[in-house]
Amino acid sequence: MDATCHEAQLLPSNEVSHNGQLSRDVQHEHPVGRGTSSAAFINFFKSMFGVGVLGLPHAFEQSGLLAGIVFYIVIAILCTYSMQLIIKCKHRLEPLDKQIGYHVPSSSGRSHTAPLVTYGELARVVLGRWGKYCVDFQLVLLEMLFNAGFQIVMSKTLASLVPNISQIEWIGIVALPIAVMSCIRWLRDLWFLSLFGLIVYLGGVMGLAYYNGIKKLRENEGHGLPSDTQEYVVWSTLPLFCGTAVYSLEGILMSLPTAASMRHERHSELVVGGGMGLICLLFCSFGAFGYAAGLGSCHIILDCLPQDTVTAVVQVCLVLSLIVSSPIQIFVISESLEPLVFARWYTQKSIVCKRERGTGDEALLDPSASVNTMDTSKTPGSPQRPVGVPYWAICLLRVFVVGITSLISICVPDFSVFTDVVGNFFQPFVGFVFPPVIYLLILRAETKDPAKKHVQYGWREYGNIAASVLTLLLGLFTIVMGTKSTVNEIMHPSHS
Secondary structure, X not given: XXXXXXXXXXXXXXXXXXXXXXXXXXXXXXXXXXXXXXXXXXXXXXXXOOHHHHHHHHHHHHHOHHHHHHHHHHHHHHHHHHHHHHHHHHHHHHHHXXXXXXXXXXXXXXXXXXXXXXXXXXXXXXXXXXXXXXXXXXXXXXXXXXXHHHHHHHHHHHHHHOOXXXXXXXXXXXXXXXHHHOOOHHHHHHHHHHHHHHHHHHHHXXXXXXXXXXXXXXXXXXXXXXXXXXXXXXXXXXXXHHHHHHHHOHHHHHHHHHHHOEOOHHHHHHHHHHHHHHHHHHHHHHHHHHHHOOOOOXXXXXXXXXXXXXXXXXXXXXXXXXXXXXXXXXXXXXXXHHHHHOHHHOOOOOOEOOOOOOOOOOOOOOHHHOOOOOOOOOOOOOOOOOOOOXXXXXXXXXXXXXXXXXXXXXXXXXXHHHHHXXXXXXXXXXXXXXXXXXXXXXXXXXXXXXXXXXXXXXXXXXXXXXXXXXXXXXXXXXXXXXXXXXXXXXXXXXXX
């Protein structure tokens, strides 16, 4: 399942009442989360599973076995650090809650401070209104691309099951149920269906791949590994591997929602770190084993498995899980677009952000960022949808979003190329560039604060600064080199 479509799951259901008002339990200044660390870990773990894992064996073919293992671990470490860095940024801004938090009026007429829960909220505080708009645009685009990835996998899988219908035709066919389900009001309450997807990935895709891989290795016992796995390092296509590796870690946006869902938020970095460690172990071993077993020649690993009844059942279950997950993802995209599309229905009185004056840093708290006009998810501090917006108009917007994602799928039907483009160009901005930039800007603002001039940073803080700069540089390097290699692969396919 994709990252942001689980954002609503992570927040306890008692935080928002049926009329859109925050419940009494959260109308104070303590963390809004009520979940345990174990519950947050489980939610975070299952949110990391997406279609990107299906392309990892082929990605290892592009990197070589040894280089793939090393570089995947490095990428996972960078992603983990970036996610923890975002949480650090949230914690550093907590002392300013009175000035920068979302102040939401309650039914009693008093307002309370709601915490920073999403990337957009954090960007608004540090980068100002236009910085928030840029981040929100990037996130909406990324969600559309993830949804397009779902449709590519579904259409490719169905085309292998029913060859008489082309992949492009299947994209149009699967778009119909997704568009219809996107207009069902209560579908979002069925978030527990994501457990079905987790079972499909773990027990279906991975279990079947391991079974057939071990069987294939036993057949080649005494003859070494399959001939197509003799490469240990392939420098020419290594950047393409990095794109798919980054794409497979789709839950990189889950750090703030995970932290907000926890009763003891100080444990959030440990939860994220532990979850990413387990995901890295599962995904890296799966990709390396699939490649070593000779299952890396197909862009989607299921196409390399024996086309028997068991494989067909797993493929059908995968398609069903993606069809159910796609509308929930469309909800997230729609809620981000509604304030722009239906602007005349939205008032700017639901959220008032006070500006801190006299802190010595006007860039950190931009007066133009005093009103939130983008975040519309049902999380504390976010505006709720105005009652006056006709539901048919919202459905029309969601159908339009489905059409856009289908068009993207038609334009880039090759799953390997698609993951390279998204993982090398779009995701690094949010995953590797945005977190260190936010962190360094916060530190810069603190150094200009007269109240904090006496504070001396220790070795740990300087280590975070060095690691942030390194992450930023590696992110920019990934964007440049990965995009260059992806364009070259599109222009001159290697037919790997």
